[in-house]
Amino acid sequence: MQRIYIDPGHGGNDTGATGNGLAEKDIVLDIGYQMSVYLRQNYEGMYRRMSRTDDTSVSLQARTDNANNWGADVFISIHANAFNGNARGFETYIHNSIPTGANNLQADMHPQILNEMLGYDASIPDRGQQSANFHVLRETQMTAILTENLFIDHAADAELLQDPAFISAVAAAHAEAVADYLGLTPIDNGDGDGDDENGNDDNGDDGFTFQHWNGAIIGDGDQGDHVEEVQERLVNLGYSLPQFGIDGIFGSETSGAVRRFQQDAGIGVDGIPGPETHGALEGDVDMAFRFQHWDGAIISAGDQGDHVEELQQRLVDLGYSLPQFGVDGIFGSETSGAVRRFQQDAGIGVDGIPGPETHGALGG
Incomplete structure (x- = not known):
């Protein structure tokens, strides 16, 4: 390899x-x-x-x-x-x-x-x-x-x-x-399994499907494509692996990301990717995003804190970039602009103000 x-x-x-x-x-x-x-x-x-x-x-x-x-x-x-x-x-x-x-x-x-x-x-x-x-x-x-x-x-x-x-x-x-x-x-995409030209599952829905996992529980030290696929899925869902990244080796960092995912998914938290965890990663468990720091109040210009940072991170994760100031925990014009773009795409009221309707759409 x-x-x-x-x-x-x-x-x-x-x-x-x-x-x-x-x-x-x-x-x-x-x-x-x-x-x-x-x-x-x-x-x-x-x-x-x-x-x-x-x-x-x-x-x-x-x-x-x-x-x-x-x-x-x-x-x-x-x-x-x-x-x-x-x-x-x-x-x-x-x-x-x-x-x-x-x-x-x-x-x-x-x-x-x-x-x-x-x-x-x-x-x-x-x-x-x-x-x-x-x-x-x-x-x-x-x-x-x-x-x-x-x-x-x-x-x-x-x-x-x-x-x-x-x-x-x-x-x-x-x-x-x-x-x-x-x-x-190159990955063989001519095998008739429904992959598209990039090797992705193209079965007519947006569900993620593991291609390399054989159903066995993944343990510490395991290596291979099945581990790499879990790591990539975790990173795609926002569970970062800052030290080792997607390296195909299951260690403490990946186990920690699995634990965070399991907690958010409301399933058993043990850091071990078995059938239940794989099912949740594939979308069998409701994984609607939940704000952890927002108290329900409307966020306005100049507000600061974890609730603003969480909002910014959610926007960035959804593709609404904050190129000038990034995820800095301060609600200003750049973040308001990203909120406006999201509101327009979501078909809700466009005012750049993240109130309950906007948080609800972001959580979906």
């Missing part, structure tokens, strides 16, 4: 580059996570681990140590650039010692991502395949590359970085290039 380490740069207090109301840490996390999911849906024969799956601060040393200790075969560090508001374009870096493996990966990945970008804007400059002495390239013991995905402080680049279709395309290009480099086997 090949091991792919995906490193969304920055995170937590380290925003990375900023500009045009965007923060690098948010954009690269989106790209990295979508890259991981794309690989899982389209290829077999690999494990994936992310340096972070949420807005967490992880040191450079911790990132490279984790990848080295895990025995990763390839390390992809994802970034976005900034300079003076005038520079734009795409570039990639490998270590300046020019190791053969990294050189081959860069030769595949750089044009593949750039060509995808050019399909959205033919004027994007190619800033070249470069080398540098960056920590994540120098201290990793495997093939490593760093991508700089446009300039966040350039208006045209920033507009692209706010386009969900563009982000998905860039994430897919990262994934395809790594799959090509490692020679991963």
